[in-house]
Amino acid sequence: MLDLIQNTIDGVMIGGAYALLALGFTLTFGVMRRLNLAFGAIVLCGLYAGAAAHQALGWGLLGSIAATLAVAVAAGLYVERLCFRALAESASIAAMVSSFAIWMQLEEIAALLMPRRTYAYPALSEARPWEWAGLSLRPDQLAMAAVALGAMAALGWTLRRTRFGLAARAVATAPLAARLAGIEPARIGSAMFLLACGLGGLAGALIAAVDSQVTIKFGMWAMLKGLVAMTLGGIGSIPGAVIGGLALGVIESNAQWYLGAEWRDIVAYGLLFAVLYWRRGRERPWTNS
Amino acid sequence: MLRVGDVVTAYGQLEALKGVSVAAESGKITCLLGPNGAGKTTLMMTVTGLLKPKRGSIAFEGQELVGLSPSEIVARGVALVPENRLVFPDMSVRENLEAGAYLRRKPAEIAADLDRMFERFPRLKERAGQSAGTLSGGEQQMLAVARALMSRPRLLLMDEPSLGLAPLIVEEIFRIVAELNRDGTSIFLVEQNAHMALKVAHHFYLIEQGRVTFSGSPGQLAEDEVIQRAYLGSKRG
Numbered sequence: 449m450l451d452l453i454q455n456t457i458d459g460v461m462i463g464g465a466y467a468l469l470a471l472g473f474t475l476t477f478g479v480m481r482r483l484n485l486a487f488g489a490i491v492l493c494g495l496y497a498g499a500a501a502h503q504a505l506g507w508g509l510l511g512s513i514a515a516t517l518a519v520a521v522a523a524g525l526y527v528e529r530l531c532f533r534a535l536a537e538s539a540s541i542a543a544m545v546s547s548f549a550i551w552m553q554l555e556e557i558a559a560l561l562m563p564r565r566t567y568a569y570p571a572l573s574e575a576r577p578w579e580w581a582g583l584s585l586r587p588d589q590l591a592m593a594a595v596a597l598g599a600m601a602a603l604g605w606t607l608r609r610t611r612f613g614l615a616a617r618a619v620a621t622a623p624l625a626a627r628l629a630g631i632e633p634a635r636i637g638s639a640m641f642l643l644a645c646g647l648g649g650l651a652g653a654l655i656a657a658v659d660s661q662v663t664i665k666f667g668m669w670a671m672l673k674g675l676v677a678m679t680l681g682g683i684g685s686i687p688g689a690v691i692g693g694l695a696l697g698v699i700e701s702n703a704q705w706y707l708g709a710e711w712r713d714i715v716a717y718g719l720l721f722a723v724l725y726w727r728r729g730r731e732r733p734w735t736n737s
Numbered sequence: 738m739l740r741v742g743d744v745v746t747a748y749g750q751l752e753a754l755k756g757v758s759v760a761a762e763s764g765k766i767t768c769l770l771g772p773n774g775a776g777k778t779t780l781m782m783t784v785t786g787l788l789k790p791k792r793g794s795i796a797f798e799g800q801e802l803v804g805l806s807p808s809e810i811v812a813r814g815v816a817l818v819p820e821n822r823l824v825f826p827d828m829s830v831r832e833n834l835e836a837g838a839y840l841r842r843k844p845a846e847i848a849a850d851l852d853r854m855f856e857r858f859p860r861l862k863e864r865a866g867q868s869a870g871t872l873s874g875g876e877q878q879m880l881a882v883a884r885a886l887m888s889r890p891r892l893l894l895m896d897e898p899s900l901g902l903a904p905l906i907v908e909e910i911f912r913i914v915a916e917l918n919r920d921g922t923s924i925f926l927v928e929q930n931a932h933m934a935l936k937v938a939h940h941f942y943l944i945e946q947g948r949v950t951f952s953g954s955p956g957q958l959a960e961d962e963v964i965q966r967a968y969l970g971s972k973r974g
Binding site: 611614615617618621622624625626627628629630631632 | 785787806807808811812816817819823824825826827828832835836837839840884885888
């Protein structure tokens, strides 16, 4: 029982970061009806910039996170202009395929500029875990979960209480009516795309800071976690992305504990297939957002 | 107020409007009646900038609208209540109205207009916090009208406001149309329900297969003939 509680706590901590990655996909999907396959590569670019600032310029945690966010948004701008805005009129498959090509391009550039296997990223906290009644809590993981939660609350507030949020929800649920109200879906989509890249950058920075390092595989990893979490919660739903992220974290950590480390991903992907099968054809953007 | 001159709008090779000229006068209710597929919705979408005409001109208060974006056209004072209402289903009634005022920047004026809408449509006030998708068809139609009014249009376009509504609700909608017009809003509406539309219209047109086939005031043509042509078109009638 204690193990189950401990695993669930650990799972919720990492799940907060998964939820941010899933939101990165959901936000873009809701407003643009497009899947951004370069999302992981965008996050990777940000993380490499953060690691480079740490190593070459001696920047600390906050500086590296700021560099990560700035470069993730800049890379997002590049992808948006190249794949999404330029192809706004064409089929969504064209934007998806071209974003796949940009994924490869960005990863290749990152690997050429920084060819080592791993780079150090400033640690979130080096404090020792807190022990209580047989349970342990890592302060850095707690900080990660707290920041992720704060970011989600800020996003929720933005969507519910601001003019931009109102417009974004209008575009997501009835794009034609939104245009008739004077809202320009293309503009809202671009802004939302960049916001999603910022959230992805933040999630990546939190995870890299807990691990104190980043590898070239992070982009692929972040893509998979985000897509699986988004799908588990129901494609297109904002609360679903949060729930899917937390669920993925909890399931993974329990699978790892009870079945062994090699089962962590197998169980998660198995579940993904199951959900895709059961929920097929029921995606609806931003329902109950 | 609105002058549509020889407008041709096509979907690929297929011309849905084959040179349509109509006008809406300031302070009046103008109706365009015609059967399904005659081009009514296409005309509404062309005037609001959702579709680009192949040729022709659309002048609103002397200014050309062709080439402007939907957002610029709303800003000039033309708002459309779309076919099938198209409310934002997952947003509350109040948020739907706020979205209608998207281009306006003065919160105090928006709040005052919101109160005015709730006064005019008490049912919407009762349901202000409810999501729009849970409203009945008639309530959604009122919400769609109120949402369009929130942009403070000088010309209100309506695309088949009676579509899919029970007769009593249709009567209520047309009573609101007449009221809005009495309060100074110019209205241009397209309909298939000729009986109701002729009761409120000052001027009406018949459109059949992408061409205007009649223009005059109610009473100039026997209602039976109008109804037949509005539902079926004269060619098949």
